[in-house]
Amino acid sequence: xxxxxxxxxxxxxxxxxxxxxxxxxxxxxxxxxxxxxxxxxxxxxxxxxxxxxxxxxxxxxxxxxxxxxxxxxxxxxxxxxxxxxxxxxxxxxxxxxxxxxxxxxxxxxxx
Numbered sequence: 001x002x003x004x005x006x007x008x009x010x011x012x013x014x015x016x017x018x019x020x021x022x023x024x025x026x027x028x029x030x031x032x033x034x035x036x037x038x039x040x041x042x043x044x045x046x047x048x049x050x051x052x053x054x055x056x057x058x059x060x061x062x063x064x065x066x067x068x069x070x071x072x073x074x075x076x077x078x079x080x081x082x083x084x085x086x087x088x089x090x091x092x093x094x095x096x097x098x099x100x101x102x103x104x105x106x107x108x109x110x111x
Contacts, residue, residue: 037062056100069093
């Protein structure tokens with residue numbers, strides 16, 4: 001059995017919540033929580049489920065993940081010889097990164 005943990009509000013976290021996702025959805029969740037700068041996937045999923053809002057936490061880890069994603073996209077683009085060869089899946093990480101950057105822009109504007 002897993003160890004009981006206290007959260008930052010001094011509540012016990014000893015209940016397990018689980019759900020099934022496809023491998024592609026799992027990859028997307030993993031990319032998003034890292035791109036948003038969360039240290040723990042648990043925190044990302046809690047914010048997403050409880051508040052229907054995920055805030056990016058700018059930190060060095062986030063920048064590393066952005067760099068890795070951009071390098072991966074660059075490699076995929078370099079392999080293309082025609083625009084018709086581009087897969088729609090290539091746009092998913094690009095959209096995610098843009099959403100995160102737009103969130104930072106809104107918070108800077110005071111929205």
